[in-house]
Amino acid sequence: ILSLSAIKLGAGELFLGIFNFLSITPFILGLCTMGAIERHGKIKVLSKWYWLSVVFFAPILLLPIVAQHWPAWASLMLLAAASSFRNATTALGSTGWFPLLQDIVPRRYTGRFFARLRTSWQSASFIALLGAAFILGPSPTWFRFEILFIIALAAEILKVVPFPYMT
Numbered sequence: 001i002l003s004l005s006a007i008k009l010g011a012g013e014l015f016l017g018i019f020n021f022l023s024i025t026p027f028i029l030g031l032c033t034m035g036a037i038e039r040h041g042k043i044k045v046l047s048k049w050y051w052l053s054v055v056f057f058a059p060i061l062l063l064p065i066v067a068q069h070w071p072a073w074a075s076l077m078l079l080a081a082a083s084s085f086r087n088a089t090t091a092l093g094s095t096g097w098f099p100l101l102q103d104i105v106p107r108r109y110t111g112r113f114f115a116r117l118r119t120s121w122q123s124a125s126f127i128a129l130l131g132a133a134f135i136l137g138p139s140p141t142w143f144r145f146e147i148l149f150i151i152a153l154a155a156e157i158l159k160v161v162p163f164p165y166m167t
Contacts, residue, residue: 042096049093064142
């Protein structure tokens with residue numbers, strides 16, 4: 001959806017390539033929080049960095065508004081910066097997921113659990129994509145993008161809310 005936003009702003013192939021690079025590359029940062037997991041615990045690391053990812057995602061809510069008042073390059077920079085910082089903080093927190101799951105999933109169910117997790121994850125992604133396509137329609141307006149951004153921010157928040165209740 002963010003790439004579609006960039007295209008709507010007039011992004012060319014070079015920007016889209018850099019944008020995609022910036023969305024994947026930060027996940028190497030996960031290596032930086034391995035020591036923090038040992039010192040502070042998985043849930044604290046997950047919670048801290050995922051809350052920061054919510055904060056860094058929030059400026060994307062401004063994109064439909066600023067796109068009408070700022071030059072396209074400035075709007076694209078806002079999009080790239082917010083997306084990069086959100087992806088970086090998500091990567092820093094994501095390091096805690098697999099150790100946490102290894103603690104709570106019995107070894108004899110590990111393969112089946114991760115197969116179901118992957119199927120659920122991919123199914124949810126597919127359903128979200130279909131829902132986004134339905135909301136955007138054939139010629140999306142900025143208002144429709146704003147609806148998706150609000151839904152995405154709510155999902156980001158809901159992703160973090162259960163962490164304090166995990167043991």
